[in-house]
Amino acid sequence: MARVDPAVAAARTAVRTALAGLGPGDLVLVACSGGADSLALAAAVSFEARRVGKSVRSRGHAVRAGAVVVDHGLQEGSADVAERAAAQCRALGLDPVLVRGPEGPGQPERPERPEQSGRPDGQDGPARPDGAGAGGPEAAARALRYGAIEEAAAETGAARVLLGHTLDDQAEQVLLGLARGAGARSLGGMPRERGILRRPFLGLRRAQTEAVCAASGLDYWTDPTNLLPEAGSAERFTPLRSRVRGRVLPVLEDTLGPGVAEALARTADQLRDDADLLDTLAADLLDRARAAAVPGPDAEIGPDAEPRPDAEPGEDALDVEVLARAHPALRRRALRLAALAAGCRPTDTTTRHVDALDAFVVSWSGQGPAGLPGGARARRACGRLFLRAAPTGNSDGWTGVRPPTTTQE
The missing domain is CATH 3.40.50.620 (HUPs)
Structure with a gap:
């Protein structure tokens, strides 16, 4: 042979x-x-x-x-x-x-x-x-x-x-x-x-x-x-x-x-395994923040919570208290996933954008809306963080969100 x-x-x-x-x-x-x-x-x-x-x-x-x-x-x-x-x-x-x-x-x-x-x-x-x-x-x-x-x-x-x-x-x-x-x-x-x-x-x-x-x-x-x-x-x-x-x-x-x-x-290989786990935990945190932003019997709302008006059409609402209680690494990862869900390209969403979102959660001082890649916007009101996609996807045509485990290839 x-x-x-x-x-x-x-x-x-x-x-x-x-x-x-x-x-x-x-x-x-x-x-x-x-x-x-x-x-x-x-x-x-x-x-x-x-x-x-x-x-x-x-x-x-x-x-x-x-x-x-x-x-x-x-x-x-x-x-x-x-x-x-x-x-x-x-x-x-x-x-x-x-x-x-x-x-x-x-x-x-x-x-x-x-x-x-x-x-x-x-x-x-x-x-x-x-x-x-x-x-x-x-x-x-x-x-x-x-x-x-x-x-x-x-x-x-x-x-x-x-x-x-x-x-x-x-x-x-x-x-x-x-x-x-x-x-x-x-x-x-x-x-x-x-x-x-x-x-x-x-x-x-x-x-x-x-x-x-x-x-x-x-x-x-x-x-x-x-x-x-x-x-x-x-x-x-x-x-x-x-x-x-x-x-x-x-x-x-x-x-x-x-x-x-x-x-x-x-x-x-090692970091990808770590990132997969962290992304799974961050996605769970994001789900909980979304659920708590909608008043209901299972919502995680504190006794001193502010009144909760409905989100505007097309906005993703996140409960600030749920996010604030999370570990910074998970919170920031969840905020990045929220930005991707709002239509931001992974390659365009930088630390600067995540910092701006995190500031709405942990260092709120009445700041106005923040711009995100592709024309998306973020704002805070009534104890919630709202993310809105650009009216027609975003400026470079990105209209979807990649899975949490996606990276640049």
């Missing part, structure tokens, strides 16, 4: 876990960019899709495996890269293979090219020293990519969509969160599972996915924005994540020794 390459075996094992529980004939899609990570994922899915549930007691069964390739249209030749990725997916036996262009139906507007922006980081408005922010080409491309993936999944009825993020991507995510002074939810990195999305390669290194491609005869594409400019070459836009990858992580490995990326990924 031929020996299987160790990297190929590791990739197949990771995918086997991600496919567990799928029924015969279910469809799984691979989000493929043509890079080493997603092509390695496509190869592993092609193999494992034929033997889901196989064990010493079961022959297993087959599921259908397809792919979705998203062309962001940000670089010359991107359409050729997308078609080459699609062709390799088809050669692996994946079907259907969908290619989504930058201006396909129902997709976000094509992101601006970095070189067209007056900012060195490709964003509009005043530059932030940490390079963070909800805007810019990276965020726009991410929104387009996930929008196209969700659309393809809905169109095909896919039971799961697999993404090729690796342990290296997770480590970079944690470092970026640390640089921004982010909380545990952001430092928890990317989840292994969210809805129908799965990231089976979060335990694999990027070098392993490249080894899978080499062993499988796959010709992967390297995005030039993932590489640092060569010394003496013309200055060009380099995403912050690429600078962390090419400069910061190597310095940490050289200074602290090997294993930094693995340690950062373990930190993400």
Whole structure:
């Protein structure tokens, strides 16, 4: 029996876990960019899709495996890269293979090219020293990519969509969160599972996915924005994540020794578990604050409570006393969840906004309404905190609320 390459075996094992529980004939899609990570994922899915549930007691069964390739249209030749990725997916036996262009139906507007922006980081408005922010080409491309993936999944009825993020991507995510002074939810990195999305390669290194491609005869594409400019070459836009990858992580490995990326990924796993628990407790606190804001036999209203007029249409009412009695960490987390429920984007809702909401609860001095992202508003009256969404969602079109466990991906 031929020996299987160790990297190929590791990739197949990771995918086997991600496919567990799928029924015969279910469809799984691979989000493929043509890079080493997603092509390695496509190869592993092609193999494992034929033997889901196989064990010493079961022959297993087959599921259908397809792919979705998203062309962001940000670089010359991107359409050729997308078609080459699609062709390799088809050669692996994946079907259907969908290619989504930058201006396909129902997709976000094509992101601006970095070189067209007056900012060195490709964003509009005043530059932030940490390079963070909800805007810019990276965020726009991410929104387009996930929008196209969700659309393809809905169109095909896919039971799961697999993404090729690796342990290296997770480590970079944690470092970026640390640089921004982010909380545990952001430092928890990317989840292994969210809805129908799965990231089976979060335990694999990027070098392993490249080894899978080499062993499988796959010709992967390297995005030039993932590489640092060569010394003496013309200055060009380099995403912050690429600078962390090419400069910061190597310095940490050289200074602290090997294993930094693995340690950062373990930190993400631990903090995500903590954040999941805290979010569950915060959601329960939010429910209790809402219930107490409505007069009734079970409402938690003190003997000196103020009169309680009804909330205006479209307002979310929260009892201030219930919130004030809670631990600050839970209270602030609950207030952020309330802001998300009012239509604020997670990436736009900062510590400053949560501070303003918390001040209504613990340092009330008659202050007027506070503005929240996307045109939402908050005010306090009669012992209650009211949050109102913008009349038409919010200014950037966000009209829903993500689950409490969602972070930026």
